[in-house]
Amino acid sequence: MYSTLKRIFVGRPIPSTEEHHQRLSKIIALAVFASDAISSTAYATEEILLVLVPVAAMAALEDLVPIAIVVVILLAIVTTSYRQTLFAYPSGGGSYIVSRENLGATPALVAGASLLVDYVLTVAVSVSAGVAAITSA
Structure with a gap:
């Protein structure tokens, strides 16, 4: 029963001889495995702006560029951290x-x-x- 459900949801196992053909490209792997960090950064930006805009409508727009810069810096730190971990732990x-x-x-x-x-x-x-x-x- 378990193996049938697993095969339906996950698929059949890949033979070792075909494994090297099934690897993800860097672009696809980034989209799949980095979505948590990227989405967290994107949602944080949206929530910051949702709080700032009603409080001081036009004044909040002045803070838009500094907030964007901080978010870009945060994303760069996360990316650098992931790269360092990948180089330190390649397996x-x-x-x-x-x-x-x-x-x-x-x-x-x-x-x-x-x-x-x-x-x-x-x-x-x-x-x-x-x-x-x-x-x-």
């Missing part, structure tokens, strides 16, 4: 593995738990932003 290593090897077990568990919370909150924010976009149309 793969998420926050848990990197934290465990460099800081110990407890910080690694905190990193893993925070990622789980982050993923849940990213989905919640994505859904609420989608609903807001649909209802505002």
